[in-house]
Amino acid sequence: MCTGKCSFFVAITLYQLALLSVICNILLFFPDWKVTYAKEGNITEEVKYMGGFIGGGVLALIPALYIHLTGEQGCCANRFGMFISIVFAAAGVAGAAYSFIVALLGLSSGPLCKTENGFWETPLKESNFTYISNFNLWTRCIEPKKVVQFNMGLFITLMVASILQALLCVSQIINGFIGCLCGTCNESEVMRVG
Template structure:
């Protein structure tokens, strides 16, 4: 497979991951499928860091668009374009790492919820991830309902998406390096 077609494949693979990351981050603002908690400010700091929107979203979308252009047979499908695709892919990988770290922090600190003492807090903060395996502990969070399952599903999805984004961006760095050294092999049809 030539470097141009490989770039096109990488870009097209990044688009759904970008959409998934943005969607997961937006959904994290609405635990129990309600706007009430966002309005009242009962959202964890990790959600407000917007790792899925900024890191897995914007910082991965811009490189995906450029890499897509590099894969086309347009003006970017040359050694210079492949060189810039390396830089853009590195930015995408950095965004994926940011998304992963924020999601990991969100998972390890646990959700912000109302406890049995009628106080809002993060009862699992500064504890190990054991609360994820022990569903009996989940009863400590009375409101929003099922917030632990909700956050766990979305943060784990963000982590998986960011790992895939980082792998795709790393493969574009290698692909761009090959394209930069060897040139792109876009076939030009002669009349």
């Protein structure tokens, strides 16, 4: 696969992962599918860091747009354009790392929920990830309903999406170096050589 087509593939996949990250981050604001918890500020602290929106969304979308341009024929599909795509892909790696770290922190802390004593707290924070497989600990959270499963599912999805984003951006960095050294091998360049 030539460097231009590889860039195009990376960009299209990054678009989808950025959209997934933004959706997951938005959903985390609405545990039990209710707005009241967000209005009252009773949501997990790590959700407010907007890792999926900023890191997995915006910081992945900007490189995706530029990388998409390097995948097409035109002004950016040249050696200099491939070099600039390396810089944007590095920003994408940083965004993916931010999204991953925030999701990991959210997963390790567990959800903010109302416990049996009537207070809003993070009762699973001290469990050191053991709550993930220990279903009995989930009963500590009374409200919102099924908030443990809700947060776990979305934070794990954000972690997987950020890992894939980082891998794609690293592949674009490698692709960009090859494009800088060898050219982008678009059809117009092949026709000129042949």
